[in-house]
Every structure is written in structure tokens, then in C-alpha cells.
Amino acid sequence: MAEIARKVFSKPKSMKDKPFHFCPGCHHGIVHRLVGEAIDTLGIREKTIGVASVGCSVFLYDYFDVDVLEAPHGRAPAEATAIKRVLPDSVVFIYQGDGDLAAIGTAEIIHAANRGENFTVIFINNANYGMTGGQMAPTTLLGMKTATSPYGRDFRREGYPIKMSEIIAQLEGSAFVARGAVNKPANLNKTKKYILKAFEYQIKGMGFSFVEVLSACPTDWGMTPVEACEFIEREMIPYYPLGILKEKKVPDHL
Amino acid sequence: MYYEVFIAGAGGQGVLLMGNIISYYAMLNDLNTTFMPSYGVEMRGGMTHCTVIISDEEIGSPVLQEVDNVVIMSPFASQFTTMVKNGGILILNSSLVKSHQCEKENVTILKQPFNDLALKAGNSKITNMIALGYLWGVTKPLPFDEKLLQQAMLGILGESKKKFIPSNIEAFIEGYQLGEREKI
């Protein structure tokens, strides 16, 4: 019996054996896992420092067995900047949602990227404020109904959904920028590679690496998990195209 | 021992440098001293002034309402003639300050054309040092010692501007001798 029992699935070693608190069908858990797998693959658990943001991702420290600092809303890029500057041999990642990164923390992410800070950003774009109950985010699609855009987002009132990856990619300081999704296996596998690559960029000292992940929030979207995955495919990906937006080949030097 | 002076002029005239040197010289004499500059939105050309106090006791306020000795280097700063105390000394740079008002009593008003004196010496940049020497000769904050003055100038100007010190000292002495001759 023992010979044929082969373990095919386990939690990454860099993660704690703790069930996620996320809602059924939420993609946070999957992305957490991809980050954990990247840390394991690169063997960097003992020098990784994560920065958690405010939102559903705040409990990062409950799931990762690495050092974690909790940042105020939107400010994680500032904390990460300092940690990496003080401890240049550490591997620093921040994990932010769209309210955190694309609204209240726009200044911090833009300037960290523009300075070419050598850390990795995982940006969860689920088109709404998940934790506070599904209010409109800067990334909410046009026409999408949320708790604070009950008539559907109208560009004349609320402006347009913001494309953060495109903004980050055009800044001189960014080194690697990609947008992925985890709504189906093919997309998930690509996203996994982006995340791994983002960490590799940091380890090689290439500069700012940024991976946006289109994520489902079935609870706040009022959908089943399957419907939410289909929504990403049908509505989000056409507006937020997937793929690598930028990959520098060599680090910048003066 | 107590001494106070207020120096005002236009930015770029080296008014703050004058005050700095007096204070630094006092420090070299192991005295307490404060140097309070004006600071603000104006950069070059704006009005600037400083208050210097020297004392062998603890100095309270570095800012004074009225001052024993006042130097006015530019017409911009003429409004500060009111800073002088009754019975105090008011020194005016008569190359630029053509008219003045001072309603205080018993003020000794001394006029010297510092810019013209500097131009005559062939170096417009030493105007402030002639004025400083003159102030020193008239008001004698501390005994003049050339070595200490050199040290004070080096302390303020730094190594990179060391080469200007001899000409500054020369200008200072010219002003100093002029000041010493004043009968007050």
C-alpha cells in the first residue's frame, strides 16, 4: 500500500497549514498559492518579507510562513521600498488589491515603480472593493453594478476603469509587467510563470516587477464561482488583455 | 560681556556671512552666541537680515525687538532703521542708502560708502567685509585678532573657499581702520 500511495498535492512549504478564510470561488486563495509555490521553487522562504495591504488580502500573515508587515491602506509600496533599501539581500513582495493599489495608493505604487524599486508586486484586480462589501473600485468595468454604483458604472459620473499594468509598464523604472488570470487552467499556468518570473527579476536585481491578476469575487459580484470565471473571460479580459506587457532584458545602469 | 547687532540688506550682499563671522569669532572666544537669520520665500535679491548676540551668560531670545547696533546695507532694508535702540549706533551703506528715517533718540548715525570703497579696491565682492570691519572698528564686539578672524572665516566659508580669505581679511582691515578712526 505504502509504495503506491503517492502524494500529488500539498501546500507549499512556505505556507501555513491553515484553511483560507476567503469566500467560495474567490481567487485570492489560488494566487496566494502561486506566490507560495514561487517562494518554494526559488528556495527563498528564509529571506522573504511580505507586505500585506488593507482589504481581503490583509490576512496574508495567517497563510504565509514568512515575515510579514501589515501596511496602512495603499501604502505597501512605501513600506516595501524601505525594507528592500535596508535589507537589499531580502526578497520583498507586496500583495495589494485594486482599491489599495489603484485608488488610495496610486501615488505610492507609481513612484515606487518609477524609482525602479527592486521588489515584486502582486496586484489583485477583482473590479470591486471585496472586504468592505463590494463597492466600486477604480477597476470596476463600465456598466458594472456595485454597492456604490447601483446604476452601473458610467464614465460620465465615475470615469473609466483604470489599466494599472499599462500605466506601470510605461514608466521607465519598471522591469517586468504582466497581466494574468486564474479563471481557467491555461491562464493559471501562465500566471504562475509570470509570478515566478517576477520574483526571478527581483533576485537578479532587474528592478520593479509587477503582476496583475484578474480575480473573481463571486460573493460581491452576485455570481456563482463558475459564472464569475466566465465573467472574467467574457467581460474583463477583453478590457484588460492578458500577457506580458514589458520585460527588460538587462538591468538599467547609469 | 554682552553685544548685539542687527544687519540687514538685499540677498546676495553677504549680510548673513557678516553675521556668521561675528558669531563664529565669538565661539572661538568660548562665548555664548546666537545667529538668527531671516528665512522665507525670498531667494536672491529679496530682503535678508540677521541678528547676532554674544554673551558670557546664557542667551535667551535670539530675536530682538530693538538692537544696540544696526547695519543697513541696502535701500530695501531701510525700514529696519527702526530696529536701533535709543542711544544706539546705526551704520548705513551710503553707496546705496541715500535717505533714511530714524525717530529714535541719541542714535549715532554713521555713513560709509561700502560699495564705492570696494570698487576703489578693485573688488566689488568684498563690500560686506569692509562693512564688517568697519562695524567691528566702531563697535568692538571683541578684541580683533587676525589669526582668529582667519579661523572664523575658514569655519564659515569652508576649505573650498579658502582662497578668498586673504582678500576678505584685507578688506576687513581696511574697514576696521576706518571704523576705529570714528569719534563716537
Next chain:
Amino acid sequence: MEEKKIFEKGNIAIAMAAIAAGCKYYFGYPITPQSDIPEYLSRELPRVGGVFLQSESEVAAINMLLGAAATGARVMTSSSGPGISLMQEGISYMAGDELPAVIVNVSRSGPGLGGISPSQGDYFQATRGGGHGDYRTMVLAPHSVQEMWDFTIMAFDLADKYRNPVIILADGMLGQMKEPFVTRMPEPIPYPPKDSWALTGAKGRPGRVIKSLYLGHLELEKHVWKLNEKYERMKKEDTRWEEYMLDDPEIVVVAFGSAARIAKTAVKVARQEGYRVGLLRPITLFPYPYKRIRELSEKVEKFLTVELNAGQMVEDVMIGVGARSKVYFYGRPNGVGSLPTPEEIYNEIIKTLKNEKVPVNEF
């Protein structure tokens, strides 16, 4: 470090002292009248293997401070009024996170954009926590360039001792004025090692977290009481003040920072003229020397508080005095030309003695 006598601005004394205290990291944003500090450190920190970073805002600066402090590094920022307001969010988080750091406020006048002249209008903000939530920061108030140096070094020790932000509350006058000061090392204040909590990568140990979020049943209350124990310890162990001519006084002048400096001259003159007047100068504004004021109020009938604002610290003097004595106030709420002179304060002392002023604690 070799002791030297230096003639420099208060701002430069702070910047130099930070390096002497082992601070290698500075994050900040320019604002008058403190920009000499970032300018100096941008030049000098790289020379000692440190990092100077000009942030995009004071909001970012304080969060960089938070990040650096979380690694156990000594770190400082400096700003003035409006910038310190923007930093309050981060200061609150740092207090909740129990992170040590030094925050310098070379304050200017407000509210709003106000002006750049010296002011003590940030007293409440500094001493009452400033940001949201139930916390305090330690506040040191220098009144000379020498103290700008001394207190900066002390501030790092005190921050580490309590794992709490320490604020140096100076003002434009102290920042811009030059005075000779000695680059001496004050008596070190012992503090516990940081290796039990600093985030440095989980080498050979489980991951750690630094956070201020406590959602569990009674968790936050417990945390707040724990923080409060530190503030109580600060009161017992690190309340500081200076007494000047306080022998047998008929009236006590209470003033801090620049105002105390101006008041000292007035007190000295009044003493020379035979008036029994002394000065109490709080050095720590939190913790505040209530106890000493209370003791004095048992013998002294009149307290005159002098501030460069419309009346803030006077409330603390009233707390200390209780119903025992009369509290008077003289304030010049900042702005160009409104710095009080020693003569002005002298006149207020005389008016108070002659009962020509109305006490502020008679309701």
C-alpha cells in the same frame, strides 16, 4: 565620536546627531523651515553607507519609516506642520505596531498653509496622539541648538526603549538659528534588543508578523492596555523638565521650546529687579511634568503660561495645578513679526503679579 564644538543651524545639529546616533536611513519630503535636514542627509548618509530617499509625499515618507523600522533599523524623518499632519496616519500605525522611530517637527504656523514663522501650534497634535486611535507618542521639546543635538540622540534611545515613535517638537526659530554646540554623546538610555521582533527574513524560525489589526474577541482591548502600560512607564521613568530660578517663587512662568528661551530672559530681568519669579520648562511634553507642577502649586499662587499659540499647553498646566492656584496665559499665535520679545513677557509677569490679568482657570 570625537567631541567637537560646532557652529551650525539647529536643523543641521539634528541631522548630524541622527548619524551620530547610528541612524542610517532617512525618508522625507522637503518643506520649509526644515529642508536643511534632508539636504544635509542626502549628502552625508551615502558616505556612511546609509540611505537617503526623497519620497513622493509625507504620506509615503512615514510609511517608508514604518517599513524601515520594522526591520529593526534606526530611522528618522523630518517635516513641518502640514507634512506632519499627513504623517499622522502612519504614526498611528507605528504606535499600534510598536515600532520605534524618530519624527522631527520643525513646526511652522497654521492652520492650513499658515506661514513659515516659528510656532507652537502643533502642541495638541504632538501630545495627544495626533492620529486616530488610543495611543501616545513621546515628545521632546528642545530650546537650544545644543538640545537639538542632545535630544535627537536621546530620542533614538527612547524610541527603542519603548518601541514607540518619538517626536522632536522644535520650530522654525530653533531650526534656523545657529549656535555653538558640542557633538557630545549623552548618557545612553538602555533599550532591549530588537532581534525578538524585527522582520529580517524567517531564517531558521517561523515567520513573524508586525501588525496593528486585532479583530478577535477582546484582542484589541488587551493590546491597547499593553500600549498604555508603556505610556505609564514613560511617565514614571522619563518625564523631564528644567527649573530656572525657581527658588521660593511668587509666580512660576511655564513655557517650552522657543517660548521658554524668550521667557528665560524675561525671568532673569525680573529677578534682577527683585521679583520672585522662576521658570518651569517642560522638556518632555508627553509625558508631561504634572507632578512637579502640582508640587509647586502647593506653594505658589500664580502660574503664567507663555506659548507661541493661542493656548494649548496651558490646559496641561491647569491639569497640574488643579484648583490650588491661578493660571494665566500669554500667547502669540505665530505669524511674521509676532514672535514675543522678552520685554513683552516681562510686562506680562508684572501684570500678573499686579492682578491686572484674568486667570484662565476661573470658570
